[in-house]
Amino acid sequence: MKKKHRFSILLRVSLLFIIAALVSAVLSLVISYQFIINYAARQGRDIAVVAGLAVKIAIGYREEFYELFHDEAFRREIHKDFKYICRSTDIQNLYLYTIDENEVKHDIIIASNNDAEEIRMNERYGYGSGNHRPLYEAERQVLDGNLDGNYELVDNEYGKVFMYILPLVDDDNVLAYIGVDFSFESIVEIARNDLKVGFLYGSLILLLTFIIAVILIKRLVINPIQKLSEDMRNFAKDKELNHEAFENERMFEDEITDIRSSFDEMAIDISKYVTDIEALTQERVSTQTQLDIARKIQCGIIPEEYAISGNGFDIFGFEKPAKEVGGDFYDIFKAYDNNVCVAIGDISGKGIFAALFMVMVKTALREKIRAGASLSDALTEVNRDICLANPENMFATVFVLLLDVTTGKMKYANAGHNPPLLLSEKSAFMEVESGMALGLFDDTVIEEKSLSLKDGEGILIYTDGITESIDDRKELFGEKRLQEEADFIFNQDREFCSARETVIGIKEAVNRHCAGCEQFDDMTCIAVIYHKEEEGGKELSPDIASFKLVRKAILGSLGESEHTRKVILACEEIFANIVSYSGADNVYFTIKRSGDTYSVTYSDNGVPFDSVSAKIQSKEFEELDTGGMGIMLARMYSRDMNYNRIGDRNYLEMKFNIKG
Amino acid sequence: MTITKTINGNEATLEFEGWLDTQASPELIKELDEIGEDVHSLIFDFTKLEYISSSGVRALVGAYKKVNGALVVKGASDGIMSIVKATGIDKRIRFE
Numbered sequence: 001m002k003k004k005h006r007f008s009i010l011l012r013v014s015l016l017f018i019i020a021a022l023v024s025a026v027l028s029l030v031i032s033y034q035f036i037i038n039y040a041a042r043q044g045r046d047i048a049v050v051a052g053l054a055v056k057i058a059i060g061y062r063e064e065f066y067e068l069f070h071d072e073a074f075r076r077e078i079h080k081d082f083k084y085i086c087r088s089t090d091i092q093n094l095y096l097y098t099i100d101e102n103e104v105k106h107d108i109i110i111a112s113n114n115d116a117e118e119i120r121m122n123e124r125y126g127y128g129s130g131n132h133r134p135l136y137e138a139e140r141q142v143l144d145g146n147l148d149g150n151y152e153l154v155d156n157e158y159g160k161v162f163m164y165i166l167p168l169v170d171d172d173n174v175l176a177y178i179g180v181d182f183s184f185e186s187i188v189e190i191a192r193n194d195l196k197v198g199f200l201y202g203s204l205i206l207l208l209t210f211i212i213a214v215i216l217i218k219r220l221v222i223n224p225i226q227k228l229s230e231d232m233r234n235f236a237k238d239k240e241l242n243h244e245a246f247e248n249e250r251m252f253e254d255e256i257t258d259i260r261s262s263f264d265e266m267a268i269d270i271s272k273y274v275t276d277i278e279a280l281t282q283e284r285v286s287t288q289t290q291l292d293i294a295r296k297i298q299c300g301i302i303p304e305e306y307a308i309s310g311n312g313f314d315i316f317g318f319e320k321p322a323k324e325v326g327g328d329f330y331d332i333f334k335a336y337d338n339n340v341c342v343a344i345g346d347i348s349g350k351g352i353f354a355a356l357f358m359v360m361v362k363t364a365l366r367e368k369i370r371a372g373a374s375l376s377d378a379l380t381e382v383n384r385d386i387c388l389a390n391p392e393n394m395f396a397t398v399f400v401l402l403l404d405v406t407t408g409k410m411k412y413a414n415a416g417h418n419p420p421l422l423l424s425e426k427s428a429f430m431e432v433e434s435g436m437a438l439g440l441f442d443d444t445v446i447e448e449k450s451l452s453l454k455d456g457e458g459i460l461i462y463t464d465g466i467t468e469s470i471d472d473r474k475e476l477f478g479e480k481r482l483q484e485e486a487d488f489i490f491n492q493d494r495e496f497c498s499a500r501e502t503v504i505g506i507k508e509a510v511n512r513h514c515a516g517c518e519q520f521d522d523m524t525c526i527a528v529i530y531h532k533e534e535e536g537g538k539e540l541s542p543d544i545a546s547f548k549l550v551r552k553a554i555l556g557s558l559g560e561s562e563h564t565r566k567v568i569l570a571c572e573e574i575f576a577n578i579v580s581y582s583g584a585d586n587v588y589f590t591i592k593r594s595g596d597t598y599s600v601t602y603s604d605n606g607v608p609f610d611s612v613s614a615k616i617q618s619k620e621f622e623e624l625d626t627g628g629m630g631i632m633l634a635r636m637y638s639r640d641m642n643y644n645r646i647g648d649r650n651y652l653e654m655k656f657n658i659k660g
Numbered sequence: 661m662t663i664t665k666t667i668n669g670n671e672a673t674l675e676f677e678g679w680l681d682t683q684a685s686p687e688l689i690k691e692l693d694e695i696g697e698d699v700h701s702l703i704f705d706f707t708k709l710e711y712i713s714s715s716g717v718r719a720l721v722g723a724y725k726k727v728n729g730a731l732v733v734k735g736a737s738d739g740i741m742s743i744v745k746a747t748g749i750d751k752r753i754r755f756e
Contacts, residue, residue: 566739568711569713629718
């Protein structure tokens with residue numbers, strides 16, 4: 001913003017006053033000039049009248065007046081009177097004269113307040129002498145019949161002179177003329193003195209008025225406005241109000257009090273809003289911090305993906321926390337003997353409490369099941385434990401299952417969680433008792449059921465984040481869609497559909513459904529697939545086409561990646577060798593996972609061949625197309641290879657790292 | 661595995677998509693056999709190839725011999741290149 005010069009209102013008002021004072025001084029000077037002229041004229045007239053009266057009293061009647069021309073003693077007497085008048089006033093000259101028919105002036109008496117001047121004039125215009133000085137306008141007017149007398153400003157040998165001419169009249173006959181001369185200078189001098197005094201008093205009064213006005217304006221207008229402006233500036237800077245300043249200290253209501261009260265209201269409102277916003281922001285920040293911590297707890301404890309598989313089972317779990325973390329959890333672990341345990345749960349509420357509650361439920365459950373408790377006992381006990389210390393009245397829905405991987409027998413218990421989906425030729429929701437969520441009532445008893453999975457069947461468990469994810473038209477993904485999608489994915493290639501493929505397939509279906517929409521709740525999904533363990537692993541026909549089963553198994557358990565392709569390459573090269581050179585008529589393969597090791601074992605009834613120690617001759621480029629580099633690649637891409645010949649079978653085990 | 665073949669005078673371009681594994685390599689050999697004697701140079705586009713096994717590598721060597729070395733392979737991924745380098749054929753076949 002351009003910086004503007006600051007002119008306070010007071011300064012501007014003062015300047016206006018000064019300008020007004022100057023203008024009025026000039027105006028009064030102009031008016032005074034006119035006043036001076038009028039004053040001189042009035043005085044001239046008064047003196048001329050007095051002088052005329054003196055003459056009239058002295059002469060008595062007309063005949064005697066004419067004797068005046070001849071009686072010198074009489075003239076001297078009148079001259080004395082004239083002189084007296086001159087001396088006692090500011091008149092310069094007082095004179096009596098006539099004008100004859102030829103417009104020639106004849107002086108009779110000339111008196112002056114200056115003796116030297118009077119003598120000089122008498123010598124020049126002595127008694128009776130006629131002179132042809134042109135008639136003044138005032139004299140002309142008398143000749144024209146205006147007998148009231150008149151004044152005129154003339155410039156003659158005496159300088160600027162103000163002259164008043166009054167005819168001496170008797171019965172409408174003009175006997176003579178009486179002239180009164182004032183020096184204009186002396187009039188101006190008088191007026192100037194008067195004006196000086198006038199100006200002095202005027203200025204004093206003006207100044208006094210000005211001071212009073214300024215004080216009043218300052219008190220009534222400027223001060224409140226300044227205070228208001230200061231308050232506004234402070235308020236704009238600090239967004240805080242000194243509330244005392246808001247008390248109404250004025251006697252009357254006016255525009256300023258209106259502004260003041262409007263500003264006060266506004267400022268109070270703004271302060272309130274600011275406080276509200278600050279509080280709101282603070283609350284938001286603390287909520288956000290809480291959610292962040294909760295999210296870290298959840299993400300740290302629940303891996304995004306987790307898989308275990310082995311002879312007879314293949315389990316894959318997946319969780320995607322929502323932006324604002326909820327409290328989904330899942331747990332997959334080997335419980336005891338041949339049993340693997342899978343648990344899934346959803347905690348009510350969000351934030352740190354939900355996250356800690358989740359950790360408590362998950363840890364307690366695992367601990368009890370590992371200790372050998374039945375699912376029913378484990379859930380019932382966990383419920384009782386958490387009911388003892390649950391100040392936030394949280395609750396958790398949990399579904400837990402225990403699978404005997406050697407028999408396919410599965411025990412399960414439900415504490416208020418969504419029903420699981422049985423993955424089979426015709427996948428459908430299981431009829432399970434809903435049970436009571438954990439944390440609500442301390443006397444809840446959770447029941448346990450059992451089910452036998454057939455070879456290739458599985459269980460899909462999930463949280464409501466899956467079924468309740470919505471698309472842009474607020475349509476739920478829903479149980480029906482989940483069932484259809486799962487059934488389709490699972491039966492697409494029934495021979496070897498992995499738990500990973502099933503779960504990832506459902507995740508993608510949900511993503512397709514709610515494309516671009518925000519995820520509101522955590523999504524968790526686990527698939528458990530049971531494969532009846534076969535003696536020596538899964539049978540493959542000795543044909544390179546059957547390698548696709550191996551490939552699917554590896555992809556299913558490791559997922560698609562560059563590393564997985566290397567594992568597949570090694571397995572393919574060995575299998576191609578078996579098919580091409582061993583003459584075997586049956587081949588089995590088994591996959592095992594243990595820690596970070598992934599192992600694939602082939603067993604075949606072909607001729608003995610030890611791929612591990614067989615010498616591979618390095619070939620020239622031209623001979624590369626004749627074979628031999630397959631084993632080299634298998635050795636290169638496996639971490640470890642073991643060969644055993646047991647009975648009439650070759651056993652070749654290849655070990656890989658699970659991660660690249 | 662799909663192979664798209666374009667013949668332009670003496671030059672044939674083969675575009676590969678998918679997995680060139682033991683099962684798919686015979687397809688490549690068959691494709692090569694079908695190319696007439698008037699084709700003198702080959703361009704293999706590996707941009708969409710995801711996987712190659714030793715049989716695939718052997719088929720590449722066969723193709724190289726068929727056109728007396730006038731074979732150029734383009735767009736091979738890092739994963740494919742690491743296998744190719746392991747076999748040593750990159751010393752003779754031109755990979756771009």
